[in-house]
Amino acid sequence: MRVWRQLTDLVTRHGSAALITVHDVKGSAPREAGARMAVRPDGAFHGTIGGGQLEFRMLDIAREMLTAGRGPARIVDQALGPDLGQCCGGRVKILIETFDGRDLEDLAPLVEAEAGGGSFVVECRLEEGRVRREFASAVGDDRWTGWRETHGEARTPVLVFGAGHVGRALVLSLAPLPFAVRWLDDREDAFPAHLPANARAVRLRDPEAEIAGADPAALVLVMTHDHPLDLAITAAALRRDFPYVGLIGSATKRARFEKRFRELHLPDERIRALVCPIGLAGIVDKDPAVIAASVTAQLLQVRERIASRPPPTSSPAHTPSTSSPGLSR
Structure with missing residues (x-):
């Protein structure tokens, strides 16, 4: 609010x-x-x-x-x-x-x-x-x-690649939450006429440039209409140290993509960091709204984990007391 x-x-x-x-x-x-x-x-x-x-x-x-x-x-x-x-x-x-x-x-x-x-x-x-x-x-x-x-x-940046059924459901699910969504698709007329206030729709023209210019704290979701495009975006994202890179798909899709990532000489630790399938374990319903709810909960978990990390060690500035003397009870 x-x-x-x-x-x-x-x-x-x-x-x-x-x-x-x-x-x-x-x-x-x-x-x-x-x-x-x-x-x-x-x-x-x-x-x-x-x-x-x-x-x-x-x-x-x-x-x-x-x-x-x-x-x-x-x-x-x-x-x-x-x-x-x-x-x-x-x-x-x-x-x-x-x-x-x-x-x-x-x-x-x-x-x-x-x-x-x-x-x-x-x-x-x-x-x-x-x-x-x-x-x-x-x-x-x-x-x-x-x-x-x-x-x-303090909104966490999220990149959502793909404006299909799951992409639309996910952007709606994120609408009331503390995320700033950059929603990307390479197709004309892919986006709905009305967008949530925290979402910006962008025509995708250069996936690698989008990844290169993204906030290092961004959470990345890949769910386009095209597997080669999914592969290119995900590989570019894994080359950076984002807190979360999620790829929609099954364990079989993950295995195939992992083989290609190794051929591209991606480090094993970055390949292991990939989240695929996306969403919380134990939720198997494939309805777009259910997938969106599950992924949203997972992103909230990641956001909490990031927030709980101790700040970098440095010389702390003066922190005033949080007490408020003189207020009447």
Whole structure:
């Protein structure tokens, strides 16, 4: 969810809105720090902080704050087990803020940053009880005592070669998820008239150039209408160290392609890295929608694995405290 766009729209249409943010998490909780909801004065909302009693209680507080009018931010320190009977057992701090037309000018740069795509960081501090946000500076300040928030969406790039039945089903399956899809096919009129917002359709003219110019973090799916084209694209992809190279097909197709890859002098470790057949083990239904769901789950697993890797060792920049002193409970 583009939270600042959503919040601005709600303020413009309804006069005011609340923002509920999971500010901090200790132990097990329904959502991670940074999960957000935008709330209308009538209680309708967009987004989720995990559902259940926690969400219901925070919505009640947000509605009360909106009824009282634009005021200071609040933070609610909530134990999930003893207080709410939720079996997660952790503890969360929930930040709740209210906005009205006076805030639209301050919200505009955040809306613009969201529209640019990707994620961005803002530095936050309290001023007269309200949260002031500024874009994070490149150099940390040891005197700074606020906290930082990450906004926007860090989308994983995906290259999907082929706009056949499975390709179409896969692109639709990826539509609501944190992926940026580059969808390629060499045929005229291969693509549907309407595309998901996170997908871009491209007429494929030079497969090797596409692979050479791809983001090194891209996940590559090969499922064209032509086996020689599949072979050429897959071989080019395996020459690079992409986190995932998947080829649609059976174990028999894989064996035939492996023989050709060796003739092309591809290293054995890169050939072993190929995912073929694609999708989760144990799902054998060949309906395009089922294949797409299975492959989507596999890509999410790869994305999680990449995200869990420790960052490169370097001299760390100053990281301010994530605490937020002075917020009312």
